[in-house]
Amino acid sequence: xxxxxxxxxxxxxxxxxxxxxxxxxxxxxxxxxxxxxxxxxxxxxxxxxxxxxxxxxxxxxxxxxxxxxxxxxxxxxxxxxxxxxxxxxxxxxxxxxxxxxxxxxxxxxxxxxxxxxxxxxxxxxxxxxxxxxxxxxxxxxxxxx
Numbered sequence: 001x002x003x004x005x006x007x008x009x010x011x012x013x014x015x016x017x018x019x020x021x022x023x024x025x026x027x028x029x030x031x032x033x034x035x036x037x038x039x040x041x042x043x044x045x046x047x048x049x050x051x052x053x054x055x056x057x058x059x060x061x062x063x064x065x066x067x068x069x070x071x072x073x074x075x076x077x078x079x080x081x082x083x084x085x086x087x088x089x090x091x092x093x094x095x096x097x098x099x100x101x102x103x104x105x106x107x108x109x110x111x112x113x114x115x116x117x118x119x120x121x122x123x124x125x126x127x128x129x130x131x132x133x134x135x136x137x138x139x140x141x142x143x144x145x
Contacts, residue, residue: 003035005075005076005077005078006076006077006078006080007078008078009035009073009074009075009076010033010074012073013030013033013038013070013073013074014030014033016070016073016081017030017066017070020066022062023040023063023066026042026045026048026059026062026063027042027043027045028040028041028042028063028066028102029041029042030070031101033070033074034074035074035075036071036074036075036105036106036109037071037074037103037104037105037106038067038068038070038071038074038103038104038105039067039101039102039103039104040063040066040067040101040102040104041099041100041101041102042059042063042099042100042102043098043099043100044097044098044099044100052094053096054094054095054096055095055096055097055100055122056095057089057091057095057132059095060089060091060095060100060102060120060131060132061087061089061132061134063100063102063120064087064089064102064104064118064119064120064132064134064136065084065087065118065134065136066102066104067102067103067104067118068084068087068104068105068116068117068118068134068136068138069082069083069084069104069116069136069138070082070104071104071105071106071116072104072106072109072114072116072138072140073138075106075109075114076109076114076140077111077140079142080140080141080142081140081141081142081144082114082138082139082140082141083138083139083141084136084137084138084139085113085136085137085138085139086136086137087134087135087136087137088134088135088136089132089133089134090132090133090134091131091132092130092131092132092133093122093129093130093131093132094131095120095122095131095132096122096124096131097122097123097124097129097131098123098124098125099123100120100121100122100123101120101121101123101128102118102119102120102121103118103119103121104116104117104118105117105118111140112139112140113137113138113139113140114137114138114139114140115135115136115137115138116135116136116137116138117133117134117135117136118133118134118135118136119132119133119134120132120133120134
């Protein structure tokens with residue numbers, strides 16, 4: 001099992017997450033954190049739907065990006081912060097569900113760049129369905145705070 005490089009990684013990650021107004025506004029919360037993997041959850045909210053009543057792709061992508069970014073952060077050295085360099089999202093099904101789960105995990109962690117993958121799962125009547133995938137490159141930056 002991979003270990004945290006920073007013993008305060010989870011506390012720092014949760015504090016950074018809590019400061020994100022976007023996550024709060026969308027009702028997204030942290031469900032689980034382990035080294036190299038973060039799971040976020042969000043209830044359905046009609047305020048964030050598109051014109052067909054599905055959750056908007058921008059909301060789903062934002063949540064997957066955060067899950068992947070914070071997964072990358074969990075293996076960064078003390079003093080590093082995370083920023084997204086690039087990502088690609090692919091939608092396989094409409095975002096229809098009672099609530100959603102966003103899983104971000106590391107594919108390869110480096111000193112500066114970390115490669116991640118994310119998945120969005122819609123949950124409706126107890127049935128789970130993967131609706132989108134994301135691949136992302138995250139960068140460790142220092143000296144922001």
